[in-house]
Amino acid sequence: IKGRRLYKKCGRSRVYQYRQISGMSAASLSDWMASKNYLTVLTGAGVSTGSGLPDYRGPNGLYTKDPDYKPTTIQKFLSSEEIRKRYWARSMLAWKFFSSRQPNSTHYILQGMQQKSAIQSIITQNVDGLHTKAGSKMVIELHGSNYSVVCLNCNTKSSRNTYQSNLLQNNYQISKALKNDHFTADGDIAIEMDYSKFKIPPCKVCSSTLIKPDLVFFGETIPKVIKQQSEKEILNSDGLLVLGTSLLVFSAYNLVRMAHKNNIPVAIINIGDTRGDKFSYMNINEDCNVVLEELNSDKTAYESTNVH
Numbered sequence: 001i002k003g004r005r006l007y008k009k010c011g012r013s014r015v016y017q018y019r020q021i022s023g024m025s026a027a028s029l030s031d032w033m034a035s036k037n038y039l040t041v042l043t044g045a046g047v048s049t050g051s052g053l054p055d056y057r058g059p060n061g062l063y064t065k066d067p068d069y070k071p072t073t074i075q076k077f078l079s080s081e082e083i084r085k086r087y088w089a090r091s092m093l094a095w096k097f098f099s100s101r102q103p104n105s106t107h108y109i110l111q112g113m114q115q116k117s118a119i120q121s122i123i124t125q126n127v128d129g130l131h132t133k134a135g136s137k138m139v140i141e142l143h144g145s146n147y148s149v150v151c152l153n154c155n156t157k158s159s160r161n162t163y164q165s166n167l168l169q170n171n172y173q174i175s176k177a178l179k180n181d182h183f184t185a186d187g188d189i190a191i192e193m194d195y196s197k198f199k200i201p202p203c204k205v206c207s208s209t210l211i212k213p214d215l216v217f218f219g220e221t222i223p224k225v226i227k228q229q230s231e232k233e234i235l236n237s238d239g240l241l242v243l244g245t246s247l248l249v250f251s252a253y254n255l256v257r258m259a260h261k262n263n264i265p266v267a268i269i270n271i272g273d274t275r276g277d278k279f280s281y282m283n284i285n286e287d288c289n290v291v292l293e294e295l296n297s298d299k300t301a302y303e304s305t306n307v308h
Contacts, residue, residue: 025284025286025291026291026294026295028282028284029267029269029282029284029291029295030295032239032265032267032281032282033118033119033239033241033267033295035239036237036238036239037238038120038236038237038238038239039118039119039120039237039238039239039240039241040119040120040121040122040123040233040234040236040237040239040240040241041110041119041121041122041123041240041241041242041243042122042123042124042125042240042241042242042243042245042252042255042256043110043122043123043124043125043126043131043242043243043244043245044124044125044126044242044243044244044245044246044247044252044270045125045126045244045245046243046244046245046270046271046287046288046289047106047107047124047126047130047243047244047288047289048101048104048107048126048128048130048244049244049289050104050105050106050289051101051102051103051104051107051128051130052101053098053101053128055244071217071218072087072217072218073217073218073219074217074218074219074220075219077212077217078152078210081200081209082195082196084200084209084210085195085196085198085200086195086198088167088198088200089171089174089193089195089198090189090191091213092164092167092168092171092174092175093174093175093189093191094189095160095164095167098128098146099147099160099161099164101128101130102130102133103130103131103133103134104130104289105289105292105293105296106243106244106288106289106292106293107130107131107133107134107136108134108135109292109293109295109296110122110131110134110136110292111131111134111135111136112296114136114137114138119241120138120233120237121138121139121140121233122136122138122139122140123139123140123142123230123233123234123255124139124140124141124142125142125143125245125249125251125252126141126143127141127143127144127145127146127213127215128146129141129145129146129147140226140229140230140233141226142216142222142226142230142251142252143215143216143222143251144213144214144215144216144223145213145214145215146160146213146215147159147160147161148160148213148214149163149211149212149213149214150211150212150213150214151203151205151206151208151210151211152208152210152211152212153203153206153208153210154203154205154206154208156203156204156205156206157214158204160213163201163211166201167201169201170199170200170201171198171199174193174197174198216251222251227251230255231255231258234255234258234259234262234264235258235262235264237259237264238264238265239264239265239266239267240255240256240259240264240265240266240267241266241267241269242256242266242267242268242269242270242274242276242280243269243270243288243292244269244270244288244289245270245274246270246272246273246274246275247268247274247275247276248274248275253275253276256268256276256279256280257276257279259279260279265281265282266279266280266281266282267280267281267282267283267284268280268282268283268284269284269286269288269291269292270284270285270288271285271286271287272285273285
């Protein structure tokens with residue numbers, strides 16, 4: 001099997017990597033997918049690395065490089081205005097780079113499979129909106145979206161792009177301070193500065209500055225409606241395909257465990273072990289992007305026996 005040349009694009013830099021994929025793995029996955037009439041896909045950060053977004057626990061992931069890294073929890077965010085200023089300053093500086101990321105081949109392959117009814121819905125842990133950018137229709141954002149913000153005082157939601165304009169207008173000098181584009185998997189810039197003068201734009205409705213991105217922070221629970229929608233999709237499925245996630249986050253792990261408990265076969269494609277391996281019918285220890293590209297080289301294979 002010939003190796004494929006892949007690159008991860010981050011800003012202007014490209015890091016080339018060579019990996020090999022077992023043809024038997026792609027063939028086995030193809031046969032498995034072709035036998036399913038209602039296949040749901042669960043994706044993680046590994047799906048978006050090809051778009052220049054860092055992941056968490058991959059070979060170059062945030063936790064891999066810094067085992068002591070501690071994400072901002074909802075408890076910390078709510079407890080201190082200083083922490084909220086730090087959060088929004090770093091997020092503001094990263095937004096231009098984060099929001100300019102474009103779907104990669106995996107997002108488009110999944111969208112094509114969805115169009116041909118080879119897969120039905122996509123449940124994603126990612127908050128980058130790239131499945132939607134690629135044109136996929138039935139996308140459940142398990143952890144919310146970075147493209148929306150919500151006022152925690154009056155629950156008013158608004159566009160992150162609009163809020164970004166307000167952030168820049170209120171913090172013009174700080175916005176000019178950044179000289180690099182090395183953002184983290186959390187969608188912020190890892191930079192330290194004096195945040196005391198940073199201004200958080202108030203809510204347009206109630207004037208509160210208690211505003212957060214409309215996503216699930218560590219320490220928060222998945223909204224009930226999203227949890228129920230995700231569970232319903234999986235229970236209606238006859239297969240669950242897991243891509244690019246170690247399943248260490250409970251919200252995703254519990255979906256895989258539920259599928260197994262209900263005799264719904266699970267296939268997992270991820271670099272390295274996952275928390276859900278014990279529940280998987282098929283486990284491919286490879287880059288999910290490489291496997292899907294290999295699978296897509298024979299576009300009719302995975303839909304050959306599907307009947308809808």
